[in-house]
Amino acid sequence: MKGMTAYAYARGTNRGCTIEVILRSTNSKYLEIFTHQLPITKIYLEEEIKKEVQKKIHRGRIEIYFLFKGHFAQRLFVDKELLSQYYRHIKYFSRTFNIPQEALVKDILMLPGVVRLEEKQHTVDNTAILSVVKEGITRLVAFKEKQGNVIKREIKSNALEIKRNITKIKQKLSIIPEDANGNKDIAEEIALILFYINKLHKTITLGKKTPKGKALDFLVQEVQRELNAASSKTKDADICGRLLEAKNALERIKEQAQNVE
Secondary structure (H helix, E strand, O other), rough: OOOEEEEEEEEEEEEEEEEEEEEEEEOOOOOOEEEEOOOOOHHHHHHHHHHHHHHHEEEEEEEEEEEEEEOOOOEEOHHHHHHHHHHHHHHHHHHOOOOOOOOOOHHOOOOOOOEEEEOOOOOOOHHHHHHHHHHHHHHHHHHHHHHHHHHHHHHHHHHHHHHHHHHHHHHHOOOOOOOOOHHHHHHHHHHHHHHHHHHHHHHHOOOOOOOHHHHHHHHHHHHHHHHHHHHHHHOHHHHHHHHHHHHHHHHHHHHHHHOOO
């Protein structure tokens, strides 16, 4: 079982460039994947990155941040179109206002935007970027599994509390008179609650690495419906108290299940 809130970091080098990837996973009913600060020249890698995430993660909001560092090759860029516009304006002002045209090369090159240095920082191999992303995903999944184990223990503890209370109610129903406050009417609800709780326990302890969040959401809803139905029928103070304790435990499971992938 995997949790949804997790963080991971991965780092690699390629062609003198350091590639850093930070991954963050937060709660979401669906799988949402977002990339940040991926160079515009590498934007087509987004689909490949998403496919890698989808192989390992099935639910949650996944955000991936990229940072590239290093000593990059530089090239001189002269914006000829902008320079041409500057020159046309210089000639116009010179004729219109009878100003001597004494523009030197150094003056022209200092005009804003005409000359600039561009870093060739996006020559990093695509395979190198994807390799770092895959390592980051692996670490993110490991974090999620570690968190999932903590959540599993908490859910099991609360599920056992529900089962303990419902079992005691079942035992009491077997010894009270059938016409006592209509308590026999909740036998079906009690049986269904035990069925769903056993199913929930089996779901979280299943060894397969399959998503369990949606299944837990469904089971919690079913247990809650049967608890509400039983509460509305019984008048026995002891049974009502135990049903209330079961509801409190279920509410804790509901909160915990929201953080399960």
